[in-house]
Amino acid sequence: MVVGMGGLRVVLIGGTSNVGKSTVAQVVAERLRFAYRSTDRLARHPGRPWRTPERDVPPHVAEHYATLPLDELITSVLDHYARLWPRIEDLITAHATGAEAGAGLVLEGSALWPTRVAGLTVPHTAAVWLTAGPAVVRGRIHGAGRYAEATAAERHLMDKFLARTGRYQSLMLSEVHRLGLDHLDSGDGRSPEELADAVLATAAAQHAVGRSSADGHPR
Known part of the structure; x- marks a missing residue:
């Protein structure tokens, strides 16, 4: 259970x-003077399949997205x-x-x-899930991967990643709604700083991990 902001020791952002997530989480960590970590750093799984100035797409990552159908991509990541x-539970x-x-x-x-x-029984812990509409997520992925300049093969990998991302969010939101957990729209034009304010306000209002109200919509 969260015991006011003064008693808060862990903030989870899914x-x-x-x-x-990472941008908002780093702002929240700075505000609270907490350590920041990402679950992505705890173990490897095929990540984002597009080139950046710092790295090419590893062959195993390209093969993962190129060859697996969507259902298997989801099963693999889950x-x-x-x-x-x-x-993760030990760390929390x-x-x-x-x-x-x-x-x-x-x-x-x-x-x-x-x-x-939602099954955690630890004290002083809050949790919030961020969501964004399909157009927002698609725009961010296309921008990060320079979709307009990409080859057909590169676009195919990005399309598969985008499909997995959308399916994951759909499954995740279904569970969030079923359990009455708190979630915030990160694609509504608010800045990372404004979203961090919303995360902190939601965390302060929670009476159990991830829950500040009966319907999972922060007040």
């Missing part, structure tokens, strides 16, 4: 890819998150109970599956 959960518990000395923790990532987070 959501699908490209909804702004299985990865299930395997990763014990490590260590910070929430004070076993981990030092600052609190802001942890973000798609691996924060709603059903598992």
Whole structure:
């Protein structure tokens, strides 16, 4: 249970890819003077399949998206998150109970599956899921991957990633609604700083991990 902002030790920010989790989480961590971590750093799984100035797409990542159908892409990533959960739970518990000395923790990532987070019984922990409409997510992925300049093969990989991202969000939101968990629209034009304010306000209002109201819509 969250005991006011003064008692808060862990803030969890979930959501699908490209909804702004890392940016907002880093602002929240700075505001609270907490450590920031991403679940993506805890274990490897095929990541974003487009080139950046710093890196090419690894062959195994390209093969993953090029060859697997959407259902298998979803199964693969959900299985990865299930395997990763014990490590995530240990990390949350260590910070929430004070076993981990030092600052609190802001942890973000798609691996924060709603059903598992809602089952946490640790103290001083809040959770919020970020969402964004399909057009917003598509625009961000296309911009990051320079879709307009990409080859047909590169576009195919991005299309598969986008399809997986959309399916993941649909499944995630279904669980968020079913469990009455708090979620915020990160694609409504608010700045990262404004979204961080909303995350903190929601966290302060929660009476249990991820819940500030009966219907899962922050007041």
